[in-house]
Amino acid sequence: MMSPPLTRPTRVEIDLDALRFNLRQVRDRVGQDCEILAVVKADAYGHGASGVAPALAAAGADQFGVALVGEGRALRRYGLTQPIVVLGGAFPGEEATILEHHLQPALYDLDTARRLDAAARAAGNRIPCHHKVDTGMGRLGFRPDRLAAVLAVLISLPGVEIRGVISHLALADEPDKPFTATQIERFQSVVTQVREAGFTPHYLHLANSAAIYSRQLAGCNLVRPGVSLYGGLTGTPFEQEVPQRPVMSFLSQVAQLKEVPAGEGISYAHRFVTQRPSRLAAVPVGYADGYNRLLTNKGDVLIRGRRAPVAGTVCMDWILVDVTAIPDVAVGDRVTLLGRDGDECITALEWADKIGTITYEVFCNISKRVPRIFVGG
Numbered sequence: 001m002m003s004p005p006l007t008r009p010t011r012v013e014i015d016l017d018a019l020r021f022n023l024r025q026v027r028d029r030v031g032q033d034c035e036i037l038a039v040v041k042a043d044a045y046g047h048g049a050s051g052v053a054p055a056l057a058a059a060g061a062d063q064f065g066v067a068l069v070g071e072g073r074a075l076r077r078y079g080l081t082q083p084i085v086v087l088g089g090a091f092p093g094e095e096a097t098i099l100e101h102h103l104q105p106a107l108y109d110l111d112t113a114r115r116l117d118a119a120a121r122a123a124g125n126r127i128p129c130h131h132k133v134d135t136g137m138g139r140l141g142f143r144p145d146r147l148a149a150v151l152a153v154l155i156s157l158p159g160v161e162i163r164g165v166i167s168h169l170a171l172a173d174e175p176d177k178p179f180t181a182t183q184i185e186r187f188q189s190v191v192t193q194v195r196e197a198g199f200t201p202h203y204l205h206l207a208n209s210a211a212i213y214s215r216q217l218a219g220c221n222l223v224r225p226g227v228s229l230y231g232g233l234t235g236t237p238f239e240q241e242v243p244q245r246p247v248m249s250f251l252s253q254v255a256q257l258k259e260v261p262a263g264e265g266i267s268y269a270h271r272f273v274t275q276r277p278s279r280l281a282a283v284p285v286g287y288a289d290g291y292n293r294l295l296t297n298k299g300d301v302l303i304r305g306r307r308a309p310v311a312g313t314v315c316m317d318w319i320l321v322d323v324t325a326i327p328d329v330a331v332g333d334r335v336t337l338l339g340r341d342g343d344e345c346i347t348a349l350e351w352a353d354k355i356g357t358i359t360y361e362v363f364c365n366i367s368k369r370v371p372r373i374f375v376g377g
């Protein structure tokens with residue numbers, strides 16, 4: 001039996017024109033001699049990698065970055081043929097998948113290097129890896145002071161090819177802090193050391209979105225933009241100066257309207273009590289969709305181009321919105337949770353500021369049960 005069509009109106013729309021615009025800004029910034037590795041980990045920051053990654057590939061992204069081997073395999077299923085770098089590296093047991101799908105793991109551990117080498121040689125092949133150095137993020141990577149010993153081992157593993165040298169910046173989104181310059185210097189000296197040890201890494205890469213827009217990275221020939229592709233790069237000076245368009249709109253509809261008298265408690269725990277005779281709209285979205293419960297009595301939505309406040313507790317599947325001030329609201333009206341309606345716009349940064357997080361997490365937390373609809377070609 002065929003299942004009935006799914007008609008719940010709550011959905012995410014992904015504007016591929018805006019996505020391509022944001023990619024073009026990166027291209028204009030870095031020029032033609034630098035390749036762009038589009039970071040599409042975590043399902044393209046919640047935007048839906050199945051639509052986002054092919055659109056970026058068609059628009060000229062040279063390579064792709066994911067966090068997990070499984071995410072890289074998914075990109076191959078979507079038809080991508082570009083190099084795919086697995087930024088999170090290879091875990092034991094993932095060697096065959098890496099070989100089969102031509103994935104290029106970041107490499108930061110010698111046991112992993114030995115496993116990759118053995119698997120590659122057994123297959124009569126080599127695995128291109130990106131040699132990850134910890135220049136000051138303190139997360140992943142070989143420490144520069146241990147590098148000589150590490151390189152001595154790696155040179156004896158012919159199945160492992162050092163295709164690139166990669167590091168990650170800790171303070172790129174605070175351009176006035178001097179530590180980024182320290183990381184860049186450490187990176188350059190690591191690259192020299194890697195070359196002197198006999199390796200010929202083709203790609204040198206250090207820059208995330210914030211670094212792309214705040215630094216000139218001499219010597220780097222690959223950049224790794226993520227959040228700026230989605231229009232969510234924040235902080236000074238980026239919000240003012242970086243041309244970026246939001247890609248994601250989060251939309252729903254008014255499902256029910258009711259008139260209630262003053263003094264009526266609304267939603268769980270009656271955290272909202274009407275102060276006047278009010279009109280309330282029930283909207284089928286909740287924290288199970290990624291509408292964060294911390295937006296209780298704090299969030300705004302847009303209806304008919306006007307702001308309306310969330311009234312009371314955000315439920316798992318529903319919010320209630322006070323639409324008393326908006327004339328003519330009707331069941332079926334579009335509700336914009338994130339995005340633009342007329343002159344008004346609710347940005348991921350507005351949410352992030354209200355609930356104490358960053359745009360990245362707002363995007364990633366839109367849950368799997370919300371369909372992503374790709375618009376704009």
Ligand SMILES: *Cc1c(COP(=O)(O)O)cnc(C)c1O
Pocket residue numbers: 039041087168207208209210224225226227228
């Ligand atoms: C996620 C990630 C990026 C992209 O960072 P943005 O701040 O989103 O541009 C780049 N490099 C690495 C290693 C990452 O993990």
